[in-house]
């Protein structure tokens with residue numbers, strides 16, 4: 001049973017009028033993993049997540065969460081999952097601490113609310129009505145409410161949007177601890193560093209479909225080449241360097257004394273460049289291998305134009 005995915009989405013379609021917000025999306029989330037769902041604005045991330053949470057009914061396809069149908073079996077599923085929505089779902093006059101205690105009481109073995117309040121730096125606003133909390137405090141409270149019941153699976157929709165760097169770190173630490181405790185986490189984010197730091201698996205969604213999936217490492221490794229940069233004296237004979245390198249390599253002097261070598265950057269290439277430098281009396285004062293970042297990959301796959 002534990003080998004079945006925590007989330008399995010097959011051929012999901014969700015339309016709003018004539019427009020398909022989600023258009024045949026396939027997703028499988030392994031139990032205990034942390035999956036980051038990335039995509040441009042309007043790609044269909046929230047719609048997909050809200051369908052998994054049982055808030056939206058698919059127009060076609062199937063969704064199984066912990067083996068259950070989130071719409072027809074929601075009573076069984078709800079106590080086992082935690083949900084952090086982008087906004088809403090909270091009575092604006094309720095006080096922060098009361099809300100968290102109330103949510104905790106709905107679960108058999110909750111995390112002690114005071115602990116979460118302290119961990120997420122909400123100590124000073126326990127008696128503040130929800131509507132008077134700052135945006136970042138509301139976010140943190142929503143995260144606390146999503147995890148207080150020790151869910152098996154937690155959905156976090158843009159958990160660190162609008163947070164200051166300290167709150168962002170506190171959120172990351174909490175998310176890492178959940179993962180260490182075996183909680184499956186699915187989060188959406190626009191922060192590539194967040195996905196790189198936290199995720200076991202990254203899913204890139206565009207136009208309502210998954211267009212790429214893999215570990216951050218796999219996604220950054222595939223496709224375009226890496227580069228090696230070094231600095232030395234200006235005007236080096238790059239034709240001679242290219243003769244020493246594999247035929248599909250390229251080399252350029254970007255600014256006087258700053259060089260870039262592109263191609264298959266591996267230990268052999270690094271050794272060839274440094275030995276060529278030694279033979280030509282060049283002491284590189286800075287040499288670095290530059291890998292593509294997740295943001296480079298994201299922009300390559302989804303393009304650079306703004307989405308409406």
Ligand SMILES: Nc1ncnc2c1ncn2[C@@H]1O[C@H](COP(=O)(O)OP(=O)(O)OP(=O)(O)O)[C@@H](O)[C@H]1O
Nearest residue numbers: 016020021022039040041042043044045046047048
């Ligand atoms: N209730 C709705 N009625 C009509 N259209 C909707 C509704 N909810 C979402 N959409 C549309 O569906 C598309 C997908 O929206 P969704 O919120 O799932 O995208 P997203 O990837 O989460 O975007 P963002 O990164 O901006 O949060 C968008 O074009 C959006 O305008």
